[in-house]
Amino acid sequence: CAHASLPKSRGTGLDETLPGAGPSCNHVDEVWPNLFLGDQATAANRYGLWKMGITHVLNAAHGTMFCQGCHDFYGTTIDYHGVPAYDLPDFNISQFFFSAAEYIHKALSTPGAKILIHCVVGISRSASLVLAYLMIHHHLSLVKAIQTVKEHRWISPNRGFLKQLRNLDLQLQQERGC
Numbered sequence: 001c002a003h004a005s006l007p008k009s010r011g012t013g014l015d016e017t018l019p020g021a022g023p024s025c026n027h028v029d030e031v032w033p034n035l036f037l038g039d040q041a042t043a044a045n046r047y048g049l050w051k052m053g054i055t056h057v058l059n060a061a062h063g064t065m066f067c068q069g070c071h072d073f074y075g076t077t078i079d080y081h082g083v084p085a086y087d088l089p090d091f092n093i094s095q096f097f098f099s100a101a102e103y104i105h106k107a108l109s110t111p112g113a114k115i116l117i118h119c120v121v122g123i124s125r126s127a128s129l130v131l132a133y134l135m136i137h138h139h140l141s142l143v144k145a146i147q148t149v150k151e152h153r154w155i156s157p158n159r160g161f162l163k164q165l166r167n168l169d170l171q172l173q174q175e176r177g178c
């Protein structure tokens, strides 16, 4: 994370004005109750996941060269869902918005469930799927969803993904008649 060395400036008002000066360049952060957004290192650490109590993993970099944690890796203790997305502005990630949101929603409806959503760094692909989930199932606007996640983790969906999330925002607003 490029902003890891920025000093904390709590109480000075700078948190709001300095880009990236907010919380977190951690491997993983809980950005919504029982919903963890993280990187490949987190996903590859089965003991760490067990200690965190993770029951579900959504890998937004499924099948790419960085994918170590595929289905067989987790055995029967963790439910795995792979989304084969590439972190390129032209990649159509919107085709996965609803299916990924549905998976997250179902997972979190299970009592005691905790889900890790990750890609390689945990700021673009996986973050976009978390934003889509918050918009689809919790009726947050895109701006509100970004603000909510950014309270806990620095995220940076690529510009193409942001455009697709904006389209989702418009689509949902129209469907809800507001």
Ligand SMILES: *[C@@H]1O[C@H](CO)[C@@H](O)[C@H](O)[C@H]1NC(C)=O
Binding pocket: 092, 094, 095
């Ligand atoms: C992305 O995929 C969705 C669902 O398959 C499709 O409706 C949409 O037209 C695609 N968008 C682009 C820009 O190809």
